[in-house]
Amino acid sequence: MSGFEVVEVAHGDDAGIRAWAAVTAASLRHDVGPPATPWTAEELAVVVGTSDGMRRDTFHLGLLDGEPVAAGWLAMRLLDNLDAAELDVHVLPAHRRHGYGGRVLDRLHERAAEACRSRLDARSQWPYDGPADGAGTPGMAFALARGYHFGIGEVQRELVLPVSEERLVALAEAAAPHHAAYRIEAWQGPVPDELVESWLAVWSTLPTEAPTGESEREDDSADVAAFRAMEATQARQGRRSWHAVALDAAGEVVAYTEVVVPAHDPGVAFQWGTLVARGHRGHRLGVALKVANLQALQRDLGPAVSGRRLVTWNAEVNGPMIDINEELGFVPSARSAELQRRAG
Template identity: 40%
Template sequence: MSTVQVERLDPASPGFDDAVRAWHGVYEAACRYGRASRATTWSLDHLRGGVTSDRPDLARHAYVARVDGEVVGGGMLSLPRLDNLTTANPDVWVPVEQRRRGIGRAVHTAMVADAVAQGRTVLQAGVHQGPGEQGEDLGGPGFAAALGYEVALVELQSRVDLPLDLVRLDALAAAAAPHHAAYTLRSWEGPVPEDLVASYVELDAVVDVEAPSGDLEIEPLHADVDVWRHKEREAAAQGRRNVSTAAVAPDGDVVALTELWANDHEPARLHQWSTIVRRDHRGHRLGLATKVANQRLAQERFPEARQVVTWNAESNAHMLAVNVDLGFRVVERTCSVQLRLG
């Protein structure tokens, strides 16, 4: 086989547009193999916007692997800039017909070199457990193990079909209401309201560390309103729209939140993102209450949506129980894997 050449794409280079289209093509092929109904892939505009973004909190680098000039693989390396400064998140993509040729390992080697140059000592990635929908070997767990990664957390992908029955939502809301009478539920579409944004951002910053995280080495995100507003603008530019619900305590602080996101390239599917209840306000069924209110708003704002997809740690029994109440079913297991460098 000819030599594998790996290049980090430069958004300022004349050939970037053509290269990024080929890069997105190998991403789509790799992610959909064996997972046609379970894959949740991003559009070209979405991923292109990510690697050209000037977000102050996160850098994303795109890589392509070529053999004899043909793009045969690729990947993306995400580098936090304001927190978690010892970690990096690599994704490696190789279409099945190109596997076992050293392409994925070459892409990973290039990413490791860049991560080390940035002072990173821990790599964290996600791999889908198999088999595929037709018995395919998805490849990810074996590839990660061969590179020395260890499983740090197991997550479950769950889905529910829409629209949810409004009578059922009413019943769930009524059952939760007596437990959170002291709190106000606020729902909206788009950016977080100005009077809530400071405490909203502070709470969102601890989502990853408050949820079960297994053996992952993670720390809270940097909580900054200006950075948050920058992320909102990027999301809008990528064609992403959201509805959010917060529980507000009597002192005006956001103490619970949840978000649902729609994407212009895939209007039939919503993504459930951050859901958290502040530790000192748990026990009031705020997780269920906010999710029910947010789902109701989502069905009003996104009537074309036919499914919600979400991920939770397998050990997060409470949130999984809330999902069951809403009708979610588990469709896939994903492993977060971790590699300590050096």
């Protein structure tokens, strides 16, 4: 391994960014197949070597005699979860089992330790027909051998758009009698100023309100300025967001959902977080919001929505959200696991 080195990708290093994206994509597609959803180089270029104030991402390449064969990613939040770091490692299939992934992971561990981050979060992915716990899959074997433990299993689900308007209307009408005390609003673009504080009051709790299994989690920051900076970063990446919320009688957000459409990967869209605040559950708000958001998305995109895969992830134990997604027509496509390790 004398010809192997790990280097950090710098801001503006277009060749390094493209290499990082290519290694990661090849690794994911080998392990997961067509359902894989790697970052594009165009999205990466916006965040490499920069920070939006909410988190800092660093990207590393493992070079064998100057050729990229491995990639690593490290993310550290700056306003919350200050003892934690999120990381990911990928190795080209033809170069596995030579210790390159371990060398990259060691570098990420070193960087996390330098920042006093002792809670390390990672993820492994594999095909849906594989074992629910990932036993024997390459990513799980790699992580478990290095001290990570299985936190919670997730299932990736996909829905090919568009959903028929008849189906959406039927679901909306069935849910409507249950949420008469709430107002549903949907829009494309940033969260309006008059809603952002109550949006964040719900949005920031998703890490702990969603099932966590054996993983430790803390809420995200509800800092408005940092959230606005994050929205601006996503806009520069070419990611457009559609939001739907439920408002109570006081006009406060009590539930939300968000779909993100990337400009640089026209075949997919992402169903991001959906959450109903405690005290407002049991009113079919989850399905009402997802339907309203899909209607707005399909209306705004028109023919451009046709054939896109809408991709989402649910903890395998999250029955209520899985039920909603299955009502909409989502089907399982891959599996993953949240993994965690305590350093020191």
